[in-house]
Amino acid sequence: MRASRIPGMTSIDVRGLTKRYGPRTVVDDLSFTVSAGQVTGFLGPNGAGKSTTMRMIVGLAAPSAGSVTIAGRRYRDLPVPLTQVGALLDAGAVHGGRTAYHHLLALAASNGLPRRRVAEVLVRTGMEGVAGRRAGEFSLGMRQRLGIAATLLGDPRVLIFDEPVNGLDPEGIRWIRDFMRSLAREGRAVLVSSHLMSEMAQTADHLVVIGRGRLIADTGMSEFMRANGEGTVLVRTADPAAFAQRLSTAGATVREGSESSLVVSGMTGEQIGKLAAYHGVALSELSPQRASLEDVFMELTSDSLDYQGATA
Incomplete structure (x- = not known):
């Protein structure tokens, strides 16, 4: 039986959620909603608190403060939780000696x-x-x-997946993408975390981004990219150093690209073209480069990384 879509109905409501382990705060006053009928991407660097938040949603960890409700009720108050919410937090949590059928049958019976x-x-x-x-x-x-099959046993309206594409080949990743979107089209609320930004860009309708346990962004995918993903412009000219100086003077941010190119942000291609024409600079290339979700994510969370590797 397919769930009927109820536009705008909030299925997961997180309010002021906080989790401390001794002196360490893992989730810090976090508030967001996950609504029915869409895929919500849950993003953040390693150690941001994503998995801990998901565990608190389904009652596997107790909040130090704040609350989480599913369709207005706490998880522990749901009479048959599997019919309300399905969660895949650890694909390895399965009895290796059981067949797939009997693993699912045991869950159904219990x-x-x-x-x-x-x-x-x-x-x-x-x-x-x-x-x-x-x-x-x-x-x-x-x-x-x-x-994933286990999460669907109770035909729940809320589904939570922590890194569901781990271990999947390209065909499997595409299947997951289409599958998540089909669940949302049925009116279900889907919360999914992933480190594959390219997949999130094609899958999620809404984004919740956290860093060091705190909310960084809670917005629609298109709004997120418009607000943060202005992109860059690739410029090539015979004297890149001289033109870079003129661009910087005009207020642009310029860095060296490959093969003597310039990567410019803060100015549009049209503005760069007009500046070049004014100074009589011949451009051999002027190519706007749209920012990817990965680019925007890395820029937005750069201050929230616990570990950063050196770059060459």
Whole structure:
């Protein structure tokens, strides 16, 4: 049975969420919402507090302060949680000696769900052909699919996935992308964390970005890119050093690119062209370069990295 879409209905509500381990604050006064009918990308550097936040949403960790509700209720107050929210936080959390079918059957039975749901989710995740194989024989990618199947057993309206594309090949990654979007089209709320920015750019409708446990951005994907992703312009000329000085004087930010090119931000291609014409500078290339989600993410979270490697 497909869930009916209810535009604007908030399915996960995080308010003032804080988690401390001794003197260390892992999640710091975090507030955001995850709404039905869209995929919300949950982004942040390693150690930002994403996994801890997800664990608090599903009651695996207790908040030090603040609250999390799912459809207005705390997770622990849900009568049959698997029918309200499905979560994949660790694809390895499966009994390796059980077949895929019996792993799902045990979950269904322990949650009072009908046996038919096992066959239905196996089909939906493309695993019916390996239902009789033991989970311990699966690749990480297949265990990810098995974990996703488990989240769907109760036909929940809220789904949470922590790094679901780990271990997947390119075909599997594309499948995950299309699958997440199909869940959102059914009216479900989908919260997904990932380090693959290129996939998030193609999958997420909304972004929640955190750094060191604090909220950095909570906005739609298009608004996020418009506000932060002004991009750069690639410029080539016979005397790049001289033109770089003129660009800097005009207020642009200039850095050296490959093969004696200039990478310019803070000015549009049209403005750069007019400046070159005014000074009689011949340009052999003037190419606007749109910023990627990865570029914007790295710029936005640069102050929130605990570890930064040196660059050549």
